[in-house]
Amino acid sequence: MDAAAQNEGQDPLADRLIKAGAAFGGSAEIAEARAMARDFLTTVQAVHGLPVSERAMGMVQLVVSELVTNARKYAPGPCLLDLEIVEGAVQISVWDSSTTLPSIQAADPERVGQHGLESLWR
Numbered sequence: 246m247d248a249a250a251q252n253e254g255q256d257p258l259a260d261r262l263i264k265a266g267a268a269f270g271g272s273a274e275i276a277e278a279r280a281m282a283r284d285f286l287t288t289v290q291a292v293h294g295l296p297v298s299e300r301a302m303g304m305v306q307l308v309v310s311e312l313v314t315n316a317r318k319y320a321p322g323p324c325l326l327d328l329e330i331v332e333g334a335v336q337i338s339v340w341d342s343s344t345t346l347p348s349i350q351a352a353d354p355e356r357v358g359q360h361g362l363e364s365l366w367r
Contacts, residue, residue, distance in 0.1 A: 263293055263330040270323040275313050278326050282309040285328045286335070295330065305335050316341035 265285045269278055282305050290297045309326065316324035322342030329336045 263289055263295075264327065265329075266325065266327040268323050268325050269313060269317070271317075275310060275317065278313040279306045279310050281326065282306050282328060282337075289330060293330075295333065301335070305337065308337055309339075312337065312339040315339075319343060 265281065267278070267281055269275070283302060286297045286302055286305060289295050305328075309328075313324060313326060316339050320341035320343035324342070325338075325340040327336075327338040327340075329338075
């Protein structure tokens with residue numbers, strides 16, 4: 246049986262909306278945001294059949310943790326976290342209540358080295 250016949254009547258993964266979101270109000274909820282990201286990717290793999298490597302799982306949790314931490318640190322109110330699968334990749338969006346737009350700042354090489362983040366992007 247060819248692939249087209251096997252998939253007849255099924256929507257391709259690209260046509261499905263795979264998304265999760267939550268609001269976070271306190272610093273203790275940063276761990277909950279990481280757990281939400283882990284649970285989201287676990288569900289994506291188990292239910293939708295999209296493979297998720299351990300490295301991808303860790304990277305997404307790190308990015309979510311950093312974004313939610315920054316939102317909680319620099320904005321006065323709650324933050325919203327949205328996770329979505331777009332063309333086989335995870336899209337992470339964080340909204341906070343600050344009225345000031347973020348500004349791009351130069352990286353601090355000393356801080357990057359302390360956290361080992363430079364190795365993630367090589």
